Amino acid sequence: MSTDHQKYSTENQAEIIAAYAGRRNFQIVRNYADEGRSGLNIAGRDSLKRLIEDVRSGAADFEAILVYDISRWGRFQDADESAYYEFICRERGINIHYCAEQFDNDGSLPSNVMKSIKRVMAGEYSRELSGKVFTGQCRLITLGYRQGGPAGYGLRRFLVNENNEPKAPLARGEHKSLQTDRVILVPGPEEEIETVSRIYKLFILEHRSEREIATILNGEGRTTDLGKPWTHAVIRQILSNEKYIGNNVYNRVSFKLKQKRVVNDTDMWVRGDGVFEGIVDPALFEAAQTIFAQRARRFSNEELLKMLSDLLACRGVLSGMIINEVEEMPSSAAYRHRFGSLLRAYELIGYQPSRDYRYVETNRQLRLMHPEVVAETIAGIEAIGGSVTSNASNDLLLVNHEVTLAFVISRCQSTAAGSLRWKVRLDTSLRPDVTVVVRLNPDNKTVKDYYLLPWLDIGHKPKLGMAEDNGINLDSFRTDDLSPLFHLLRRHTLEGPL
Template sequence: MLTPVAQYVRMSTVQQPLSISIQMAAISAYAQKHGMEVVRTYSDEGRSGLKIDGRDGMRTLLRDVLAVPRRFDKVLVFDVSRWGRYLDVDESAYYEYHCRKHGVAVIYVAEHFTAEMTPFDSLLKQLKRTMAAEYSRELGAKCRSGQVETVKRGFATGQLPCLGYRRQSVSQGGDPGKLLGPHERKPMATDRVRWVLGPPEEVATVQKIFREYADGVNLATIARRLKAAKVRSHNGSPVTVDMIKKLVRSSVVLGTFSWGHRSKRRRTSTGIPALPQPATNTHMVDPIIDPDTWASVQQRIAAARKWFEFGYDDELLLNRLREVLARHPDLSYSKFARYGLPQPATYIRHFGSVTAAYVAAGRDDPTERVRRPRQALSSCIGKRFTSDVFDLVAPHAESCRLERRLNLVCLDGAEVKVRVAKACRTRASQPYWFVDHLERTEKVGRWLLILCLNHDTPTGNEFVLLPPNEHTKFSGRLTTKVLERFAPYRIGDAETLRQRLLQVCTSPDGGRQLALDL
């Protein structure tokens, strides 16, 4: 009976069409010779062996090894390099040990050592892993040297910016070829690729992006405008914030192509020392952005990076606010995000208020509005107004109790519910006052005191003290007509309000007779 086994095959690039077939033929011959039958194939085509990321076949194999029951107990691999060219040889040994620990042996059919864990086999296997990693390092160094020389000669490598440029093939003799579309390769292996300017409308869009960003417009706003204008990138996809972020950092807009920057956030090392400085050329493509605009954009990017890495400080916040105020003197806090400023809450946290930040930044009239003087008992906060009412009556009443949670003032035998009515206007600019969250089931015998906030009308800035028989029919909306109906209950000043409340609390029947008299 044949022993069921699995096989793992891998090729580094899609330009090796026979690699998978050669590996599978060698594995099939080994299986027939040793009485095995391949029942499962795991394949990674066009995947590098430097890391396991993106190798779906290897990751599926490592998961299936844990399955119970399992159809196979052995995995056949062509050689050590197909298993992986991990720069850390311990990583390759770890994945093999993972399989062996769960009862699956890894057999390399083209290697001279066996699956037996003899000292010679272990030493030879480790040597082969080191040789595979060293081959990757040497090949990477040779490829990078070729890329650096290619860039210095005036050609390009890497991904295009989202707008403004196209790829063009150049023959070995230097003759320009056709423009290459998205994901299109150069016609001949000996050809090179350079960047050329795209359509004039795209170039104009790039220039507009840099001007707006230099003027303080943030990237999200620019992206929304491009989306509204139905602007597409060179490959037909919508332009996103990340695309614009890469574009404003690309020095090719100045006519200088640069390659070889090492990202600080790179998770894995290639084992190749970083270039002392990036490879550049200045004769491939003409500039489309002037140096002054470029300097302004890079200065703003540096400030944003400093904010991100070190947080905000007062000087940074004020400098940025001064820059925006110089261009937009009528700036309001609602437009901070539009011009790339931090949130108003950040300025409030550092300076106490946005107004104080305006003053510190040198703005003459930060508020640009006339504030009305605060009237007696005119706080727009319900609990504050309730406390004001209590302070107004308590010194003159025999028994007075305040319940802040309920906005209630208890005066001897009467209870007064205190509420604030917001000043509003209809679409026809007719004034009215509205009481939010008015309880429809008020306690029987409870009075209702309403403060009508100043509305710049003859009837504004007054109080309405409604007895129980009236406020139970009140809907919460005070129009001019309703106020005319409530004329006996309207009070125009704090002194009259105090006298009326004292009459309520001194009335032996809890103010019922007073309500009838009114």
């Protein structure tokens, strides 16, 4: 049953099924009901999945399955899917009875023909209904009514009646109860509106990135309307969504009949411009979109290097800061992403910095790698059922409220003789229970191995020098991956008397 407002309520179905069972001398031993679920696919139908699993596993203690009609078995868009689930049951000697149909599901030719037609009709009904609903929703969008989804920071949902007269604000999780009512967006609390305006000014006038803006707001102790910290994605959504200038935009993404999620081209979007009160100046919004468009422009390698050469000819020197100061140029990060490093880009235009910046590039690579290693470790610990909290000030992890972990990434250096060396500096002030040392390969981009150093044995030493072979006292803590760490942190059940 997909909604309560239809003849297919589970109570009505149960009455018809009970009457059918009485006429056939069946005893109903178990009920499977998917209330408030669509029959388009099996994904959200937990009861149907449980029914099929009971049949497959041999746990079914019944000889027949009674269904109201073919559409309640499912409005699958592929009629063969409906037949497949019925075949699974019939293969194990359990027949399906469609109680409200005008034919018996006895395997005869007329029965099979009617059943096939009804399956196709059930799927076609959903397709036709989907088209009608979509047309109605598009009309409501152009009139300024909201079609689902949260309002967003700085905005709120408000309920109006069929005459567009205000009724009441809607809190998060609340929905309209009357079919004739509509939902519109209205400006939210003044404090949130001021914050939205400030986000636009930081982005446009001060050239702050989304991540920098999020850091500023989090540093001030501010949270989103959901009470969560600010992120790059939340800031980007505020800067790019047209609802902040009063436009209602629909059909950016299609997920019709729950088949495939499709990102639509802009010419397929349904719009209602200026249909409710915006909280952002349209000029500021357009300026933000211009910045996004400039970012998205795809320059060729030749164009990037030409701009870099022109900048060198103008300034005489190059650096990441100098590149970032030129508004019409891509950022230094774009050059690193395209050519692997700034030094490689400099080399391609024949520029040799007066200083050797290879060490700087390696340091930058280590800074980028550190959060990735920490995130992968947290995911691994959570995958085994552990809990992890991170100290933002020092990146120290607390696992299961018991064990602390610190991470050190050690670059690889080659001696004049060609041997490999690693220098490890440990922060003894943190006193972590285990320090995870990540040794890099000579390219200083990929991981060679790990050392799990306990504080009691080694962690208290401020510096360690490592070679390719370090003897049993140190190499006994070496591992090719972090699976031993996850095994160490996994909780194990104690059996027997304590």
